[in-house]
Amino acid sequence: MIMHIDMDAFFASVEQRDNPDLAGKVLVVGGASDRGVVAAASYEARRYGIHSAMPMFMARARCPHLVIVPPRKQRYSEVSRSIMAILDDYSPVVEQVSIDEAYLDAAGCQRLFGPPEAMARAIKAEIRQKQALTCSIGVAPLKFLAKIASDMHKPDGLTVIFPEEVAERIAVLPIEKVPGVGRKARQQLSRLGIRQLGDVCRFKPVQLTERLGKFGHRLMELAQGRDATRVTVHAPAKSISSECTLPADTRDRGVLRRHLLSQSQEVGRQLRRQGYLARTITLKLKQSDFRQLTRSFSLTRPSHASETIFRTAAALLDQQSLETPIRLIGVGASALVGDTTPQQVSLFESREHQATGWEKVDRAVDRITARFGQSAVHRGSLDPPEDIGRD
Incomplete structure (x- = not known):
């Protein structure tokens, strides 16, 4: 379970x-x-x-x-770590999927904590006692059903789906409740007359894959009560990002670069704290008409240097015409690898490699902000927009 x-x-x-x-x-x-x-x-x-x-x-x-x-954010992260520590005491297999949710594999834990329902009640009681917070828990033999079950009786809920109940639950499960079924997929499924997950079994797999690609195959598996995904300990982060909605729509590149610099520092700090290097840097822009633009660039050498992130994002911004004012801007880092991964050293110096010299500065700033808070020190160029990006 x-x-x-x-x-x-x-x-x-x-x-x-x-x-x-x-x-x-x-x-x-x-x-x-x-x-x-x-x-x-x-x-x-x-x-x-x-x-x-x-x-x-x-x-x-x-x-x-x-x-x-x-x-x-720091307070929520602190509380989150305390809650995950509680879960670690109940099972060696805990997968944190966000700051406020996690999966737990209860296999082999019955001798210590009793059946899964009793174990779930013990977890809820300990979180309430130690953190004065409530949680909702779903228990099921399939991972996707456990997530659905946790949402059934919020707040402070506990829902258990026993193995003998799986087929009955799947047959009547509204299709929009299935993880991964978004607006577009729901529209496609509605045209086929699929309103509940059990309706999927009336179709051949090829009919679903023609409409939904690989997700059609997964949907068929879920409808048949099969879910191959398992609880994975310490699933690696896929990306780290920072974004904000601007106080006013703007085409002012100086203003936009100032936000990029602040966001790049935050993304770099998170990469270093979590032990990652990023191969790909992404600029995210949302225009005043709510149309969203994303532009990415792959580094020749993965980095967690804030300067590298900023220079890359700023260069992507420079390539945009900005004919329409911008209401939201953000920076993302993806294609992550561990910071202990061996890297090929270049024989020739480049701006990308020059920027890695900032890593010592980054580490020093990280130590200061960890002790005195993020407002204790920051780049001087965060204040005068005209100086941003100068060496």
Whole structure:
């Protein structure tokens, strides 16, 4: 049996726990400006139809007395680590998939903690006792069903799907509940008359793969009660990114580069903290008409130097015409490899290799900010936009 542990309204719940005056308030975590978005909504806020990723101006319109709290990423990460440490005490096979959710393989743990349902109740009780937070847990013999089950009775829920119930649950499971079924896939499946996962079994695999590609094959497997994915310990990160919605739409390259520099420093800091080098740097832009652009560049030598990330992202920005004002900008690092991976040394110096000289500076800044906070030191060029990118 596999468990999916999902913290309830995590960011908002941490804020309400840390500040008792916020308990019971209609609260969201996110940027306070109308251009911001909701990062998390308390269950009190959800009763007003407010949810994560909603524009803040819409959230305010739905609830005039809405309480908006700025996010505290370091605090949430700290609490998350404590919760994952609790899970590690129950099973050696724990896969953290985000800051507030994880899978746990309960195989072989019955002698210590009893059957999976009793084990899940013990986990919920310990998280409540040690962290004063609630979580919802789904237990099932298949990984995808465990995730679906954890969402069935939120908040503070516990749902167990026993092996003999799998076929019955799958037959009536709404297709939009299946992980991976997005808007486009749902439209394709609707044209085929597929409303529930069990309906998939009426079709041949080739009919689904013609419409949905490889995902059609996986959908058929899930409909037949087969899920080959397993709980994987310490699944490596696929990418690290930082982005923000701008206070005002702009075509000012100086303003955009200043945000890129700050974001590159954050991405570099996360890469170094997690022990990764990135082969690919991606620039993300969202225009005032909400059309999104992404541009990527693959480095000849993987890096976690903030300077390399910034120079690459800035060069990608320079290639854009910016005919339409920009409302959101971001930097991403992907194609990650461990920072102990051997690298081919070039015989010739390049700007990319010159930038790696900043790594010693990065490490020193990392030590300072870890001790005194991220506002303790930063690049001087974060202040005067005209100096950004100069040597």
